[in-house]
Amino acid sequence: MAADTRAATGPASATVAEPLGKLGPLTGLVIERIQVSDDVAASKFGTDSPIEDPVREAQVLDSVRKQAEAAGVNADAAVAFFRDQITASKIVQRGLFDRWTAHPEEAPTTRPDLGSIRSKLDGLATALLAELKDTEQVRGKPVACRVQLALAGVSGAAAEHLDALHRQALRAATDSVCRPAGPAGSNG
Numbered sequence: 001m002a003a004d005t006r007a008a009t010g011p012a013s014a015t016v017a018e019p020l021g022k023l024g025p026l027t028g029l030v031i032e033r034i035q036v037s038d039d040v041a042a043s044k045f046g047t048d049s050p051i052e053d054p055v056r057e058a059q060v061l062d063s064v065r066k067q068a069e070a071a072g073v074n075a076d077a078a079v080a081f082f083r084d085q086i087t088a089s090k091i092v093q094r095g096l097f098d099r100w101t102a103h104p105e106e107a108p109t110t111r112p113d114l115g116s117i118r119s120k121l122d123g124l125a126t127a128l129l130a131e132l133k134d135t136e137q138v139r140g141k142p143v144a145c146r147v148q149l150a151l152a153g154v155s156g157a158a159a160e161h162l163d164a165l166h167r168q169a170l171r172a173a174t175d176s177v178c179r180p181a182g183p184a185g186s187n188g
Protein backbone atom coordinates (compact mmCIF):
# COMPACT_ATOMS: atom_id res chain seq x y z
CA MET A 1 0.00 0.00 0.00
CA ALA A 2 2.74 2.43 0.89
CA ALA A 3 4.21 2.01 -2.57
CA ASP A 4 1.07 3.43 -4.19
CA THR A 5 0.94 6.62 -2.17
CA ARG A 6 4.53 7.48 -1.34
CA ALA A 7 5.37 9.68 -4.36
CA ALA A 8 2.20 11.68 -3.92
CA THR A 9 2.93 12.38 -0.27
CA GLY A 10 6.66 12.85 -0.03
CA PRO A 11 9.74 14.00 -1.90
CA ALA A 12 11.36 11.67 -4.42
CA SER A 13 14.39 11.37 -2.16
CA ALA A 14 12.24 9.53 0.36
CA THR A 15 11.45 6.80 -2.14
CA VAL A 16 14.72 5.95 -3.93
CA ALA A 17 18.05 5.98 -2.10
CA GLU A 18 20.02 8.54 -4.08
CA PRO A 19 22.51 6.92 -6.46
CA LEU A 20 26.09 8.20 -6.27
CA GLY A 21 27.76 11.00 -8.21
CA LYS A 22 26.81 13.92 -10.39
CA LEU A 23 24.14 11.93 -12.23
CA GLY A 24 22.80 10.43 -8.98
CA PRO A 25 19.67 12.57 -8.68
CA LEU A 26 18.78 12.11 -12.38
CA THR A 27 19.34 8.35 -12.15
CA GLY A 28 17.27 8.15 -8.96
CA LEU A 29 14.31 9.69 -10.77
CA VAL A 30 14.83 7.37 -13.75
CA ILE A 31 14.73 4.39 -11.38
CA GLU A 32 11.62 5.75 -9.70
CA ARG A 33 9.88 6.02 -13.09
CA ILE A 34 10.91 2.45 -13.88
CA GLN A 35 9.47 1.30 -10.56
CA VAL A 36 6.20 3.13 -11.28
CA SER A 37 6.03 0.99 -14.44
CA ASP A 38 5.27 -1.96 -12.15
CA ASP A 39 2.14 -0.11 -11.07
CA VAL A 40 1.31 0.68 -14.72
CA ALA A 41 1.59 -3.04 -15.52
CA ALA A 42 -0.59 -3.95 -12.53
CA SER A 43 -3.22 -1.43 -13.67
CA LYS A 44 -3.38 -2.98 -17.16
CA PHE A 45 -2.84 -6.71 -16.57
CA GLY A 46 -6.03 -8.67 -17.18
CA THR A 47 -7.80 -5.66 -18.74
CA ASP A 48 -8.32 -4.43 -22.31
CA SER A 49 -5.77 -1.61 -21.82
CA PRO A 50 -2.76 -2.28 -24.07
CA ILE A 51 0.81 -1.91 -22.85
CA GLU A 52 1.46 0.51 -25.70
CA ASP A 53 -0.74 3.60 -25.94
CA PRO A 54 0.49 5.83 -28.82
CA VAL A 55 -1.95 8.65 -28.01
CA ARG A 56 -0.69 8.94 -24.44
CA GLU A 57 2.93 8.68 -25.64
CA ALA A 58 2.38 11.60 -28.02
CA GLN A 59 0.87 13.63 -25.15
CA VAL A 60 3.85 12.85 -22.92
CA LEU A 61 6.38 13.85 -25.59
CA ASP A 62 4.46 16.97 -26.58
CA SER A 63 4.34 18.12 -22.97
CA VAL A 64 8.05 17.36 -22.55
CA ARG A 65 8.93 19.45 -25.61
CA LYS A 66 6.88 22.41 -24.36
CA GLN A 67 8.29 22.20 -20.83
CA ALA A 68 11.84 21.87 -22.15
CA GLU A 69 11.46 24.91 -24.38
CA ALA A 70 10.02 26.94 -21.52
CA ALA A 71 12.85 25.87 -19.19
CA GLY A 72 15.66 26.43 -21.68
CA VAL A 73 16.53 22.73 -21.91
CA ASN A 74 17.59 21.29 -25.29
CA ALA A 75 14.16 20.12 -26.48
CA ASP A 76 15.37 17.49 -28.97
CA ALA A 77 17.61 15.95 -26.32
CA ALA A 78 14.76 15.99 -23.79
CA VAL A 79 12.38 14.28 -26.22
CA ALA A 80 15.01 11.64 -27.06
CA PHE A 81 15.55 11.03 -23.35
CA PHE A 82 11.80 10.63 -22.74
CA ARG A 83 11.44 8.27 -25.71
CA ASP A 84 13.91 6.10 -23.83
CA GLN A 85 11.88 6.41 -20.62
CA ILE A 86 8.82 5.17 -22.53
CA THR A 87 10.81 2.29 -24.05
CA ALA A 88 11.99 1.36 -20.57
CA SER A 89 8.46 1.41 -19.19
CA LYS A 90 7.28 -0.94 -21.93
CA ILE A 91 10.23 -3.29 -21.28
CA VAL A 92 9.10 -3.56 -17.66
CA GLN A 93 5.43 -3.94 -18.54
CA ARG A 94 6.09 -6.67 -21.14
CA GLY A 95 8.43 -8.49 -18.78
CA LEU A 96 5.92 -8.42 -15.94
CA PHE A 97 3.03 -9.47 -18.21
CA ASP A 98 5.12 -12.48 -19.31
CA ARG A 99 6.06 -13.27 -15.70
CA TRP A 100 2.51 -12.99 -14.41
CA THR A 101 1.13 -15.05 -17.31
CA ALA A 102 3.65 -17.84 -16.66
CA HIS A 103 3.20 -17.60 -12.86
CA PRO A 104 -0.33 -16.41 -12.13
CA GLU A 105 0.30 -16.76 -8.41
CA GLU A 106 2.77 -13.83 -8.72
CA ALA A 107 0.24 -11.57 -10.48
CA PRO A 108 -1.02 -8.55 -8.53
CA THR A 109 -4.23 -9.03 -6.61
CA THR A 110 -5.24 -5.35 -6.70
CA ARG A 111 -5.49 -3.06 -9.72
CA PRO A 112 -4.21 0.49 -9.20
CA ASP A 113 -5.87 3.35 -11.07
CA LEU A 114 -4.04 4.22 -14.31
CA GLY A 115 -5.16 7.86 -14.17
CA SER A 116 -3.51 8.41 -10.78
CA ILE A 117 -0.37 6.65 -11.95
CA ARG A 118 -0.18 8.88 -15.02
CA SER A 119 -0.44 11.95 -12.76
CA LYS A 120 2.53 10.60 -10.84
CA LEU A 121 4.43 10.12 -14.13
CA ASP A 122 3.63 13.72 -15.10
CA GLY A 123 5.14 14.93 -11.82
CA LEU A 124 8.23 12.81 -12.40
CA ALA A 125 8.58 14.28 -15.90
CA THR A 126 8.83 17.79 -14.49
CA ALA A 127 11.43 16.66 -11.95
CA LEU A 128 13.38 14.78 -14.64
CA LEU A 129 13.44 17.87 -16.88
CA ALA A 130 14.85 19.94 -14.01
CA GLU A 131 17.60 17.33 -13.61
CA LEU A 132 18.33 17.34 -17.35
CA LYS A 133 18.90 21.07 -17.02
CA ASP A 134 21.04 20.73 -13.88
CA THR A 135 23.24 18.07 -15.52
CA GLU A 136 23.78 19.72 -18.89
CA GLN A 137 27.42 20.44 -18.17
CA VAL A 138 28.49 16.92 -17.18
CA ARG A 139 26.34 15.33 -19.88
CA GLY A 140 28.23 17.40 -22.44
CA LYS A 141 31.56 15.83 -21.46
CA PRO A 142 31.43 12.29 -22.92
CA VAL A 143 34.08 10.58 -20.80
CA ALA A 144 33.03 12.18 -17.50
CA CYS A 145 29.40 11.48 -18.35
CA ARG A 146 30.07 7.78 -18.99
CA VAL A 147 31.93 7.46 -15.70
CA GLN A 148 29.24 9.28 -13.73
CA LEU A 149 26.46 7.32 -15.42
CA ALA A 150 28.12 4.00 -14.62
CA LEU A 151 28.63 5.06 -11.00
CA ALA A 152 25.03 6.19 -10.61
CA GLY A 153 23.61 3.17 -12.43
CA VAL A 154 25.56 0.57 -10.49
CA SER A 155 24.95 2.20 -7.10
CA GLY A 156 21.29 2.91 -7.80
CA ALA A 157 20.53 -0.59 -9.11
CA ALA A 158 22.22 -2.14 -6.07
CA ALA A 159 20.52 0.15 -3.54
CA GLU A 160 17.11 -0.54 -5.04
CA HIS A 161 17.79 -4.28 -5.52
CA LEU A 162 16.79 -4.09 -9.17
CA ASP A 163 16.32 -7.47 -10.82
CA ALA A 164 17.54 -8.30 -14.35
CA LEU A 165 14.36 -6.97 -15.96
CA HIS A 166 14.54 -3.61 -14.19
CA ARG A 167 18.31 -3.33 -14.85
CA GLN A 168 17.61 -3.90 -18.54
CA ALA A 169 15.04 -1.11 -18.36
CA LEU A 170 17.55 1.17 -16.61
CA ARG A 171 20.08 0.62 -19.40
CA ALA A 172 17.44 1.48 -22.02
CA ALA A 173 16.30 4.53 -20.04
CA THR A 174 19.80 6.00 -19.82
CA ASP A 175 20.87 5.23 -23.38
CA SER A 176 20.86 8.86 -24.55
CA VAL A 177 21.99 10.57 -21.32
CA CYS A 178 25.58 11.07 -22.52
CA ARG A 179 24.73 11.61 -26.18
CA PRO A 180 25.85 15.06 -27.30
CA ALA A 181 22.97 17.25 -28.45
CA GLY A 182 22.81 20.80 -29.61
CA PRO A 183 25.39 23.08 -31.20
CA ALA A 184 29.06 22.20 -30.86
CA GLY A 185 31.05 24.21 -28.34
CA SER A 186 28.03 25.07 -26.23
CA ASN A 187 28.91 22.99 -23.23
CA GLY A 188 31.98 24.70 -21.88
Ligand SMILES: C=C(O[C@@H]1C=C(C(=O)O)C=C[C@H]1O)C(=O)O
Nearest residue numbers: 040051052053056057085086089
Ligand atom coordinates in the same frame (compact mmCIF):
# COMPACT_ATOMS: atom_id res chain seq x y z
C1 LIG B 1 3.14 4.11 -18.95
C2 LIG B 1 2.24 3.73 -19.86
O1 LIG B 1 2.49 2.74 -20.81
C3 LIG B 1 3.19 3.05 -22.01
C4 LIG B 1 4.35 3.91 -21.68
C5 LIG B 1 4.17 5.28 -21.58
C6 LIG B 1 5.14 6.10 -20.77
O2 LIG B 1 6.17 5.55 -20.35
O3 LIG B 1 4.87 7.31 -20.53
C7 LIG B 1 3.06 5.89 -22.19
C8 LIG B 1 2.13 5.16 -22.85
C9 LIG B 1 2.24 3.68 -23.03
O4 LIG B 1 2.68 3.43 -24.34
C10 LIG B 1 0.89 4.32 -19.89
O5 LIG B 1 0.02 3.77 -20.58
O6 LIG B 1 0.67 5.35 -19.21
